[in-house]
Each structure stands twice: as structure tokens, then as C-alpha cells.
Amino acid sequence: MGIDMATNGTQLPEKQKAAQFNPKDQTVSINEIPIPSIKPHEILVKVKSASLxxxxxMLFEPNEQNLTLGTGAPFTMGHEACGTILQLGSDVQGFxxxxxxxxxxxxxxxxxxxxxxxxxxxxENGTPQVQGMSVDGYFQEYVAIHWRNAAKIPAGMDLSTLAPMFCAGCTAFNSVTDTVAELKGSEPAETWVAVVGCGGLGHLGIQYLKAMGYKVIGIDLSPDALEEAKTQGADHVFNPGTEEDYIAQIKQLTGKGVHAAINYTNSVPAYSSNPSLLRTNGVLMVTGIPQKPLQFSAMDISMNRIRVRGSNNGTTPRLRECLEFSGKYGIKPHLTRYRLEEFGEMLGVMREGRGVGRLGVVFD
Ligand SMILES: [Zn+2]
Ligand SMILES: [Zn+2]
Structure with a gap:
């Protein structure tokens, strides 16, 4: 049972359109579904933007982690979005x-x-599910979310482009702050960080690193992604596809190699080449997740030639830190807009790797 305070007297529609995945045949369609009615721990949100x-x-591909993604009834895709609170369940606090x-x-x-x-x-107590991966996600205008997951957006941030902040953005922020924690004591202006993969995650990682004063090298196989990296402030960019000697060039540029490399790709070859970019005791931050296992030299790890660490989208307290920092330093995701009806086309663009920045739906 919810307390309806913010609908300003206007009735909610009875139904809404949703971009849904059908696990039976792995197809996507725009379906009409009811507006969710919230439980005591839930918040009903009117979504402003949702992104891919x-x-x-992973919904469309077998994976080596053997995750079962989506069984049974169709559900709405999407796990990164933002919007405005319409209704609060009776257990919700602080909103x-x-x-x-x-x-x-x-x-x-x-x-x-x-x-x-x-x-x-x-x-250890529940059976966690990811909204948009097995239960309804956010490519629909009205969504119910758990209040413990929510974080307030600082004033002045534009919600129509902010959806990517809630997976790509917080993942990029956490990967940068986790890297900085490993590099404790080193002066940012004299510290080199390589960003491997300059797309949806990387273009945000570069912004966070530059806001903190680090020297950044962008690495990507896509010329468009490298352009984006430069726009976001990367000091140098390299394309391993066209510059075979890029590792030697980076060694020359940095003296001994980079202090850290943050890998946002899902590419095993990209990971395999990272240890040779690093100086002694350099940090490899594993963030992007390839389907196949990674291999590193146990000798390199045991002898501290390299430090291999991991980072991810994190928990809600870290999301709050991310938003505070992003608001203060004007960090902005680059979002290419689509309408909900164009969901299939947007998915195609992503699958073919033709997108720039993040791709998402903006609701009016
Ligand atoms: Zn728990
Ligand atoms: Zn995500």
C-alpha cells in the first residue's frame, strides 16, 4: 500500500509500454503492461531516462559463468535508469x-x-535478482524499486542524460577510486593511468581520472572511441589495431610504464597485453568481464611484478559518493537518445558496436 502524494491529482494511466525480453525465444518486443503497484519497501518512480x-x-548469449538469465515469463529489460519519485511504500525512509x-x-x-x-x-540471507535481467527492469515509464537501492541526485544534474550514471558511471567511479586507493601516496599529476576500452565505461572513467588530476592514456580499437577519449580529456590515445608498437610508445612516454591500467573491455586479448604496460608493482584493475577466464603469470603476481585487483558497480553508499563527486565536478555521461518504440533498433546498434557513448531511452 502506497501513499500517493506526488501525482498532483493527475491519474496514473492504467497501462504502459515496456521493452520486454521473452526468455522462451530470446526475442524482444514492446508490450503493454500494468503500472506496478508498490509493496511497503518499494518506491514508484516515473523514469526520465533508461540506458542500455x-x-x-548477456541475455542473448550463453555465458561461461553459467548464469541463468531470465526464465519463465517475459520481463522488462534495463538495469540503469533515473527519475522522480511518485509514491512511497509505508516502510520507505529518507525520501x-x-x-x-x-x-x-x-x-x-x-x-x-x-x-x-x-x-x-x-x-547470505536472500536470493538476489537483478532487475532487468530476470525480473522487470526500467525500459518502461513507471517502475517499482527497492528504497535501499536509491540515492538522491544532486540539484543541477540533467536527468534526461543521467541514466548511465547508475551502472556505467558508478562502476567507472568505483574502479577509479579503487585504483587510487592502491596508488596511495603517489602524486596524481605524476601518475599515469591507462584506460583500456574508452566506450560506455571508459569515457566516464577518463572524466573521473582527469577530475582527480591523473595523467590518462586511452587505449581502444575504435577510432570513434579514441576521439571520445580525447574529448573527455585523455592526454594521449593509442589504437593497438593500427599502432603495433603502442606498448613501446607508452613505455617511452611514461618512463617505466603506467602506474595502473583500468580494463573496461570484455576482451581476453586486451587483458593479456595489460601486464606489459605496467611498471613494477603496477595495478591492473579488472572491471570489464570477458566470457572466458583470464590468465596471468602466477610469478608476476606472487613477486608483485603486477597487482591484480577487481572493481564493480558497488553498493548504494558508494553510489551516493559517486553522485556527490559527479555533481561537484560536472561529470556527464554521453547519451545517444532513442524512443522506446525504437528499442529494437537501439539494441541492434549496440550489438554491432556502432554506438558512441551510451544508448538510451528518454521519456517525456
Ligand atoms: Zn545480504
Ligand atoms: Zn550494467
Whole structure:
């Protein structure tokens, strides 16, 4: 039972359109579904923008992690979005109708156990699910979310382009802050960080690194992504596809190699070449997730030639830090807009790797 305070007397429509995945035949269609009615722990949000993430493509592919993504009835795709609160369930604390919020997508976890402190997918008490991966996500105008996932958006941020902040943005922010924590003591202006993969995640990672004062090298096989990297402030960019000696060039540029490389790709070859970019005791931050396992030299790791660490989209307290920093430093996702009716076309553009920045739907 919800408290309806913010619909300003206007009735909610009875039905809405949703871009849904059908697990039976792995097709996507625009379906008419009811507006969700919220449970006590839920918030009803009117979505402003929702964007596609590379992980959404996992629905269409077998994966080596043996994750079962979506069984049974069709569900709405999408796990990164933001919008404005319409209704609050009776257990919700700290939010008001009219608040602009973004949120993380994991539900059916407890948010309090040891596992949840690391990542809500590690919950020891629940059976976590990802909205948009097995239960309804956000490519629909009205969504119900768990209040423990929500974070307020600072004033002045544009919600119509902000959806990518809630997966790509917080992942990029966490990967940068986790890297900085490993590099403690080194002066940003004298510290080189390579951003491997300059697309949806990388273009944000570059913005965070530059806002913190680091020297950034962008690496990507796509000339468009390298242009974007330069636009976002990368000091140098390299294309391993056309510059065979790029590792030697980076060694020359940085003296001994980079202090850290943050890999946002899902490419095993991209990861395999990263240790040779790093100086002694350099950090490889594993962020992008290839389907196949990665291999590194145990000698390199045991002898601290390289440090291999991991980072991810994190938990809600970290999302709040990310929003505060992003608002303060004017970090902005680059969003190419589509209408909900164009969802199939947008998905095609992403599958073919033709998109620039992030691709998303903006609701009026
Ligand atoms: Zn994602
Ligand atoms: Zn838990």
C-alpha cells in the first residue's frame, strides 16, 4: 500500500509500454503492461531516462559463468535508469515524493549481511535478482524499486542524460577510486593511468581520472572511441589495431610504464597485453568481464611484478559518493537518445558496436 502524494491529482494511466525480453525465444518486443503497484519497501518512480548496458547483451548469449538469465515469463529489460519519485511504500525512509533519484538494480537481498556489504549479489540471507535481467527492469515509464537501492541526485544534474550514471558511471567511479586507493601516496599529476576500452565505461572513467588530476592514456580499437577519449580529456590515445608498437610508445612516454591500467573491455586479448604496460608493482584493475577466464603469470603476481585487483558497480553508499563527486565536478555521461518504440533498433546498434557513448531511452 502506497501513499500517493506526488501525482498532483493527475491519474496514473492504467497501462504502459515496456521493452520486454521473452526468455522462451530470446526475442524482444514492446508490450503493454500494468503500472506496478508498490509493496511497503518499494518506491514508484516515473523514469526520465533508461540506458542500455553491455551486460544486457548477456541475455542473448550463453555465458561461461553459467548464469541463468531470465526464465519463465517475459520481463522488462534495463538495469540503469533515473527519475522522480511518485509514491512511497509505508516502510520507505529518507525520501519524499518529487525527489529525483537513481538506484542500483539488485533486489531480494537483505542489504545488511557481510556479503551485502561487499556486493548485494553476495547476499547470505536472500536470493538476489537483478532487475532487468530476470525480473522487470526500467525500459518502461513507471517502475517499482527497492528504497535501499536509491540515492538522491544532486540539484543541477540533467536527468534526461543521467541514466548511465547508475551502472556505467558508478562502476567507472568505483574502479577509479579503487585504483587510487592502491596508488596511495603517489602524486596524481605524476601518475599515469591507462584506460583500456574508452566506450560506455571508459569515457566516464577518463572524466573521473582527469577530475582527480591523473595523467590518462586511452587505449581502444575504435577510432570513434579514441576521439571520445580525447574529448573527455585523455592526454594521449593509442589504437593497438593500427599502432603495433603502442606498448613501446607508452613505455617511452611514461618512463617505466603506467602506474595502473583500468580494463573496461570484455576482451581476453586486451587483458593479456595489460601486464606489459605496467611498471613494477603496477595495478591492473579488472572491471570489464570477458566470457572466458583470464590468465596471468602466477610469478608476476606472487613477486608483485603486477597487482591484480577487481572493481564493480558497488553498493548504494558508494553510489551516493559517486553522485556527490559527479555533481561537484560536472561529470556527464554521453547519451545517444532513442524512443522506446525504437528499442529494437537501439539494441541492434549496440550489438554491432556502432554506438558512441551510451544508448538510451528518454521519456517525456
Ligand atoms: Zn550494467
Ligand atoms: Zn545480504
Amino acid at each position: 548496458c553491455h551486460s544486457d547483451l 519524499e515524493p518529487g525527489d529525483n533519484i537513481g538506484w542500483l538494480p539488485i533486489v531480494d537481498c537483505c542489504y545488511d549481511c557481510d556479503g551485502c556489504q561487499v556486493h548485494n549479489l553476495h547476499c
